[in-house]
Amino acid sequence: MHEDNPSEKHPRKPEPTSTTQLTLGAYLASVRQTLSMSLREVEDATKKEVSNAYLSQLEKGKIKKPDPNILYSLSETYGISYPNLMSLAGYIVASSTRSDTQHHGRVATFAEHALTKEEEEELMAYLKFIRDRKKKQHGQT
Amino acid sequence: MHEDNPSEKHPRKPEPTSTTQLTLGAYLASVRQTLSMSLREVEDATKKEVSNAYLSQLEKGKIKKPDPNILYSLSETYGISYPNLMSLAGYIVASSTRSDTQHHGRVATFAEHALTKEEEEELMAYLKFIRDRKKKQHGQT
DNA sequence: ACAGCGCGCTAAGGATTGCAAGCACCGAAT
DNA sequence: ATTCGGTGCTTGCAATCCTTAGCGCGCTGT
Numbered sequence: 001m002h003e004d005n006p007s008e009k010h011p012r013k014p015e016p017t018s019t020t021q022l023t024l025g026a027y028l029a030s031v032r033q034t035l036s037m038s039l040r041e042v043e044d045a046t047k048k049e050v051s052n053a054y055l056s057q058l059e060k061g062k063i064k065k066p067d068p069n070i071l072y073s074l075s076e077t078y079g080i081s082y083p084n085l086m087s088l089a090g091y092i093v094a095s096s097t098r099s100d101t102q103h104h105g106r107v108a109t110f111a112e113h114a115l116t117k118e119e120e121e122e123l124m125a126y127l128k129f130i131r132d133r134k135k136k137q138h139g140q141t
Numbered sequence: 142m143h144e145d146n147p148s149e150k151h152p153r154k155p156e157p158t159s160t161t162q163l164t165l166g167a168y169l170a171s172v173r174q175t176l177s178m179s180l181r182e183v184e185d186a187t188k189k190e191v192s193n194a195y196l197s198q199l200e201k202g203k204i205k206k207p208d209p210n211i212l213y214s215l216s217e218t219y220g221i222s223y224p225n226l227m228s229l230a231g232y233i234v235a236s237s238t239r240s241d242t243q244h245h246g247r248v249a250t251f252a253e254h255a256l257t258k259e260e261e262e263e264l265m266a267y268l269k270f271i272r273d274r275k276k277k278q279h280g281q282t
Numbered sequence: 283a284c285a286g287c288g289c290g291c292t293a294a295g296g297a298t299t300g301c302a303a304g305c306a307c308c309g310a311a312t
Numbered sequence: 313a314t315t316c317g318g319t320g321c322t323t324g325c326a327a328t329c330c331t332t333a334g335c336g337c338g339c340t341g342t
Binding site for chain 3: 038039040052053056057059060065
Binding site: 206208211 | 301
């Protein structure tokens with residue numbers, strides 16, 4: 001069991017403005033109050049994607065694992081960071097895996113790997129899989 | 142039970158529902174079979190984070206919204222892209238991959254396919270997995 | 283006073299997740 | 313032939329999500 005008591009083992013930070021050790025619920029509540037929105041206003045703003053009842057539970061920490069898409073709706077409505085919400089919810093964030101624009105020096109490629117025919121076929125099939133996926137992946141941001 | 146519910150509340154991708162019915166389950170099953178791993182091997186490889194029973198259901202498409210962290214475990218043990226799994230599961234991906242148009246053609250058999258960096262890395266990981274598997278047959282990292 | 287409205291919040295319940303346990307099947311060793 | 317281990321898969325169940333109703337409170341106007 002985990003306790004959600006945000007007021008211990010920490011010398012109490014005076015500035016809750018950053019994305020510190022806040023709980024998801026506390027953070028969401030803070031943002032909503034800052035925007036002076038009611039639970040039902042948020043419900044409408046998200047086009048009923050998040051019910052006022054659920055948001056209440058969310059803010060009170062009664063929900064442990066909210067659907068990522070709900071978090072996304074809230075991030076859009078509030079104008080806050082989606083990955084941050086994901087992180088607060090205990091989900092591993094996709095872009096946290098650093099492997100993007102870094103080591104570019106490893107030329108390598110498959111040329112020097114002497115692919116067997118079997119391997120090549122498998123890799124081709126896999127590549128197709130990846131790309132088929134990306135086609136469907138259009139429609140975000 | 143139909144997944145064709147028109148009164149969907151949550152943001153779901155406006156997918157054409159035609160052509161490539163590339164589902165999460167099919168993809169996961171494909172990868173696992175390519176790696177020649179049994180359900181229980183994966184269960185062990187993920188340190189019991191994913192039970193064999195659940196993986197079976199996942200592959201058969203019986204699970205609609207798996208926990209992102211489970212998808213992460215699978216992406217790690219399979220050596221595949223986590224955001225891609227998220228996307229397949231219907232979750233909105235945190236920082237969308239803007240990898241298109243990044244082509245830095247690297248020759249080899251795949252040169253004609255103009256691999257992006259991400260694709261290349263994923264394929265490399267995949268190739269490594271294939272070869273690893275052939276060498277050891279069993280054991281862990 | 284008392285409607286009426288909006289507020290945060292709670293109750294109850296259907297739906298889904300994820301797991302432990304167990305099933306039926308198969309191939310190999312005894 | 314029979315046991316043994318391994319395979320995918322199913323079942324039953326507790327836990328959790330998320331929704332629809334509805335409660336109690338405070339406010340405003342008639």
